[in-house]
Amino acid sequence: xxxxxxxxxxxxxxxxxxxxxxxxxxxxxxxxxxxxxxxxxxxxxxxxxxxxxxxxxxxxxxxxxxxxxxxxxxxxxxxxxxxxxxxxxxxxxxxxxxxxxxxxxxxxxxxxxxxxxxxxxxxxxxxxxxxxxxxxxxxxxxxxxxxxxxxxxxxxxxxxxxxxxxxxxxxxxxxxxxxxxxxxxxxxxxxxxxxxxxxxxxxxxxxxxxxxxxxxxxxxxxx
Numbered sequence: 001x002x003x004x005x006x007x008x009x010x011x012x013x014x015x016x017x018x019x020x021x022x023x024x025x026x027x028x029x030x031x032x033x034x035x036x037x038x039x040x041x042x043x044x045x046x047x048x049x050x051x052x053x054x055x056x057x058x059x060x061x062x063x064x065x066x067x068x069x070x071x072x073x074x075x076x077x078x079x080x081x082x083x084x085x086x087x088x089x090x091x092x093x094x095x096x097x098x099x100x101x102x103x104x105x106x107x108x109x110x111x112x113x114x115x116x117x118x119x120x121x122x123x124x125x126x127x128x129x130x131x132x133x134x135x136x137x138x139x140x141x142x143x144x145x146x147x148x149x150x151x152x153x154x155x156x157x158x159x160x161x162x163x164x165x166x167x168x169x170x171x172x173x174x175x176x177x178x179x180x181x182x183x184x185x186x187x188x189x190x191x192x193x194x195x196x197x198x199x200x201x202x203x204x205x206x207x208x209x210x211x212x213x214x215x216x217x218x219x220x221x222x223x
Contacts, residue, residue, distance in 0.1 A: 019091055023084040025117040026093035026108040034074045034097075038066035046111050046118035048139035049159045059121065068126075076100050083149045084110075088158075109156065125156060128207060136161050137185020142173040142195040144213070154179040154191070160221075170198040170207075176221065185194040192218045 027043060032040035042062035047054045077099050086094040090111040096103060110118040123135060124144040133142040139159045146154040158177040162173045173195045181187035194216040196207040208214055 009192045019084050019117075022091040022110045022117045023082045023093050024108060025119065026084070026095060027082050029108065029119045030079060030095055030097070032080075033065075033069065036069045036073060036075075038062045039066055039070055044115065044119050048122060048137045049162045053136075060136045061126075063124070065215060081188055090214070091117075097134070110146050134205045135199055136203065136206045138171040138197040141197050141206055145195060145206040146175070149215075151182055152179060153182055160192075168199075170196070171204075172196055174218065177190045179215055192220050194218055 012215050029041055029044045032038075032044070039062050041087055042058045042065055045058065047057055061103055063208050073218070077097050080096045080098055080103070084091045090109060091168070092107045092109050094105055096105045096123055097181075106192050109120040110117045120190065122139045122143045124147050135144060139162060146157060154175075155177050157177045160174040160176055162171050175195065176190070176192040178188045178190050180188050195214060196210070196216075197204050198207050206214060
């Protein structure tokens with residue numbers, strides 16, 4: 001599930017059962033996208049770990065979503081049902097949506113913060129690159145970089161930690177998840193990796209002075 005807006009454009013959705021608060025948050029987020037309300041959608045996004053300015057991050061995401069929804073409006077869609085299932089420390093809510101082309105479904109990951117349930121989708125997951133030269137935080141830069149790599153699909157990485165250094169102008173991002181090699185019969189496997197990022201002109205990018213070895217494998221976390 002990379003790019004949720006294209007999925008919604010085809011249709012998207014929900015099923016039944018779940019933590020009601022998490023399920024309601026996912027439905028409210030999807031409805032905001034359908035209604036073209038970029039401000040409401042951006043307000044429900046989780047702030048990536050290590051983001052120095054949450055207000056700036058949401059403002060940037062709102063502008064990007066507004067542009068995308070103008071170019072690709074999601075009218076004539078209706079959420080039919082929803083179902084939430086436990087996923088680690090959060091939930092994934094599956095929504096089923098009626099669209100002009102029929103019915104489709106998607107999963108919306110949620111994580112809890114001090115303000116309640118938030119949609120745990122990064123700029124990359126939303127197909128949103130607010131600035132081609134960089135991203136508003138180290139975590140978004142790291143996940144975007146992984147999505148560009150050939151030969152291996154990292155799925156939807158979880159951000160474990162962001163370690164700043166050099167006066168917060170550089171940061172190491174620790175990511176984990178499950179992925180697979182891009183082969184005819186892929187086998188899912190767990191991974192845990194690190195990427196080095198740095199700030200350039202107010203935006204974050206991955207440090208690519210690594211001669212093709214930017215993804216640093218780390219030991220898997222103990223269960």
